[in-house]
Amino acid sequence: xxxxxxxxxxxxxxxxxxxxxxxSVLTVLSVAPSTAAEADETGRLxxxxxxxxxxxxxxxxxxxxxxxxxxxxGRVIGALPAEQEVGLRVYxxxxxxxxxxxxxxxxxxxxxxxxxxxxxxxxAVSAYKPYGETxxxxxxxQAGKDLGGEGQRTIVLVSDGEPTCDPDPCKVAAQLSxxxxxxxxxxxxxxxxxxxxxxLRCIAEKGNGTYTDARDADSLAxxxxxxxxxxxxxxxxxxxxxxxxxxxxxxPVITTGQYLDTIPLDGSLFYRLERTAxxxxxxxxxxxxxxxxxxxxxVNLQLFAxxxxxxCGSGLAFDNSVGEKTPLxxxxxxxxxxxxxxxxxxxxxxxxxxxxxxxxxEIAGQPIEVVLYEEPPLKDxxxxxxxxxxxxxxxxxxxxxxxxxxxxxxxxxxxxxVSDGTYQGDLNPGESQVxxxxxxxxxxxxx
Numbered sequence: 223x224x225x226x227x228x229x230x231x232x233x234x235x236x237x238x239x240x241x242x243x244x245x246s247v248l249t250v251l252s253v254a255p256s257t258a259a260e261a262d263e264t265g266r267l268x269x270x271x272x273x274x275x276x277x278x279x280x281x282x283x284x285x286x287x288x289x290x291x292x293x294x295x296g297r298v299i300g301a302l303p304a305e306q307e308v309g310l311r312v313y314x315x316x317x318x319x320x321x322x323x324x325x326x327x328x329x330x331x332x333x334x335x336x337x338x339x340x341x342x343x344x345x346a347v348s349a350y351k352p353y354g355e356t357x358x359x360x361x362x363x364q365a366g367k368d369l370g371g372e373g374q375r376t377i378v379l380v381s382d383g384e385p386t387c388d389p390d391p392c393k394v395a396a397q398l399s400x401x402x403x404x405x406x407x408x409x410x411x412x413x414x415x416x417x418x419x420x421x422l423r424c425i426a427e428k429g430n431g432t433y434t435d436a437r438d439a440d441s442l443a444x445x446x447x448x449x450x451x452x453x454x455x456x457x458x459x460x461x462x463x464x465x466x467x468x469x470x471x472x473x474p475v476i477t478t479g480q481y482l483d484t485i486p487l488d489g490s491l492f493y494r495l496e497r498t499a500x501x502x503x504x505x506x507x508x509x510x511x512x513x514x515x516x517x518x519x520x521v522n523l524q525l526f527a528x529x530x531x532x533x534c535g536s537g538l539a540f541d542n543s544v545g546e547k548t549p550l551x552x553x554x555x556x557x558x559x560x561x562x563x564x565x566x567x568x569x570x571x572x573x574x575x576x577x578x579x580x581x582x583x584e585i586a587g588q589p590i591e592v593v594l595y596e597e598p599p600l601k602d603x604x605x606x607x608x609x610x611x612x613x614x615x616x617x618x619x620x621x622x623x624x625x626x627x628x629x630x631x632x633x634x635x636x637x638x639x640v641s642d643g644t645y646q647g648d649l650n651p652g653e654s655q656v657x658x659x660x661x662x663x664x665x666x667x668x669x
Contacts, residue, residue, distance in 0.1 A: 265374030266307045266335055267450060268365045269295075272381040272412075274314035277352035279382075281413045283438025287382050288352045291412065294436075294443035295347045298450060299340055306450070309335035309368055310346050313361035314354040326387035328354055329361040331368055356381070358425070359389035362407065366398045375405040377429070378449045380442070382412040384421050392421070395429035406431040408449045413437050444627070451629045459509065459591040460635040466491030466592075470529055470573040480593050483576075485510065485521070487586040490577040493594075495525075497570055501562065501599030506574050507554040508539055509634060510590040520579025521590070523553045525572055527565035534559065534566035540579065550633055550654035591635075615666045630655035 277288040285293070302308060313329035332346040333339055358381060369375040377398075385391050395407050407429025411422045414435070426433035432449075436442035461480035467473045473492035483491055495504050504525065512519030525534040539553035557566045566572070576592065578585060625646035631637030637656040647655065661667050 265376060266309075266369050267376050267378065268309045268311060268335065268368050270311045270313065270361050270365050270377055270379045271295075271350065272314060272356065272358075272383070273312045273350060273353055274356040274383065274386075275318075275352050275354060276356075276383050277412075281438055283440070285439060286352075287412050288350065290439040290442055291380060292347055292350060293439035294446055295350075296344065297443045298446045299343045299347065301447065302340060302450070305337055307335050307337055308339070308343070308450075309333050310343055311361060311365050311368060312346075312350065313357050315351070317354045319355070325355045326357045327360050328357055329364050331364065335368060355386045356383055357387040358385040359391040359394045360387065362391055362394045362398065362425075362429075363389070366401070366405070369405065371401065376431075376449070377405075377407045378446065379407060379409045379422075379425065380412060380446070381409070381422060382414055382418075384418045392424040392428050395425045399428060399430045405429075409433045410436050410442065410445045410449065412442060448627065448629055459511075459589050459633065461591050461593075464493075464592070466493050466576065468492070470494070470526070470575070473573060476574070476592070476594050478594055478596050480591060483590050483592060485576075485578055485582070485585050485588045485590050487583065490575050491590075493574045493576075493592065495572040495574060495594065495596075497572065498596060499598055501567055503567075503597040503599075504557040504572060504574075505554065505595045505597060506556070507537075507552065507593040508576055508590055509550070509552045509593070510539070510585070510588050511633070512551045512585065519551050519585055520581060521551070521553065521585075522575075522577040522579060523555050524575045524577065525555055525557050525566070526575065527557075527569045527572055529573070532565055534572065550656065552634075612664060618668065620668060628657070630657060632656065634658075 271291065277291070278286050281287045281290045283290060309331065310333035311329060311331045315328065315330060317323070317325040317328040319325060332349075333342045358379070362377065362379070365377045369377070398405055398407065407425060408431040409422045409426040409429075411419050411433065414422060419435075423433040425431075434445045434448075436445050459482055461482040464474055464476065464481040464483055466483050468486070468489040468491075470492040473494040475496055476493045477496065477498075481493075485491075495506075497504075506523060506525060508521055508523055510519075510521065519540065521539040523537040523539065525536070526532060527534050534557040535555040537553035537555035539551045557572055559566045561567070574592075574594070576590065623644045625644045627647065628638050628640060628645050630647055632654065634656055637658040639658045639660065641660065645657070659667055659669075
């Protein structure tokens with residue numbers, strides 16, 4: 223489904239914020255950069271290309287459709303990151319007419335999945351010619367087998383027409399998506415209209431993917447690049463590796479920064495926070511990737527003022543992902559209390575507990591990002607000399623401008639930075655998309 227968002231903020235000061243299209247605007251702590259780490263391997267991508275006879279027809283740009291496809295594919299292959307696992311399958315390339323033997327099973331994997339196959343991809347694209355029928359359903363079945371049964375997998379189908387053979391590709395797409403929510407089928411229609419376009423849209427919808435139109439080589443290259451980037455972008459977490467302890471007494475010390483730990487099979491993770499200035503406030507947050515199909519991806523976040531369990535603050539990270547893709551899950555809390563002499567404001571050491579919820583066995587082993595920021599106290603606690611608080615900014619109707627396409631992030635760590643403007647993208651069911659918006663103290667974000 224295509225969505226547009228108009229974003230407006232004040233002058234960009236450097237406090238990070240992230241916008242997720244499935245939840246709300248998140249405020250993230252601004253901290254020094256840490257070592258980046260991936261919580262998931264890069265996804266596998268299988269390109270499925272239409273080699274039927276109709277690809278010799280002219281596209282909107284004046285080229286034949288096959289020439290536009292070759293042009294676009296050449297650009298995309300040249301820009302593939304070295305670590306991306308990509309393969310190529312064609313259909314309609316060997317058998318000329320529907321009545322001929324094998325016409326409805328005419329699909330070949332011409333380049334195996336791999337990371338060192340760019341020359342093979344270029345040779346296969348060079349040899350790519352319009353020829354036979356359109357057995358889309360069979361080609362999708364085979365592409366599903368090519369990708370295997372686990373992990374992040376994407377089929378990108380490029381086609382210019384309706385299927386001419388059974389099985390029904392919409393039913394095949396539904397069957398493939400039932401095998402695993404981490405498999406999706408993105409579809410790019412090359413200069414298509416009417417019933418052909420409706421059929422291709424159906425394939426994307428049933429396959430948990432996105433349908434987009436392309437009219438010429440330029441638009442096809444753009445859509446292929448977007449599909450390829452989203453298909454292979456991992457869920458990134460960022461931070462310094464650390465190991466929390468099951469009891470607070472032996473907890474490791476953490477200071478302002480970002481850390482990476484692992485959700486345990488049993489019990490909690492504890493960390494000790496050493497206050498550097500009396501009256502400071504600790505802000506803590508966690509982010510992790512939920513497990514597909516879990517009845518409760520849950521983590522409780524709690525701050526304590528001592529080993530006896532005097533609680534300062536808490537937050538709950540929860541998402542039910544039954545029937546959905548792996549969600550982005552987060553929670554925040556702080557130690558601030560209104561009374562200046564409250565133990566949460568004055569104790570030298572505080573303790574942060576990360577406690578998985580009732581479905582701990584389902585999320586055990588998942589990496590989790592822990593973020594901490596110590597906010598210094600006011601120099602003058604009386605508040606004298608502070609500017610008067612501004613009244614809340616009233617909501618303003620935002621007039622859309624020319625939309626810009628941006629590839630969304632899959633986590634806060636890889637979110638693209640956007641500023642004032644209008645942005646357009648595709649949002650699949652159950653998908654989390656994250657964008658970073660520069661915003662300063664006292665500013666509001668409207669989106």
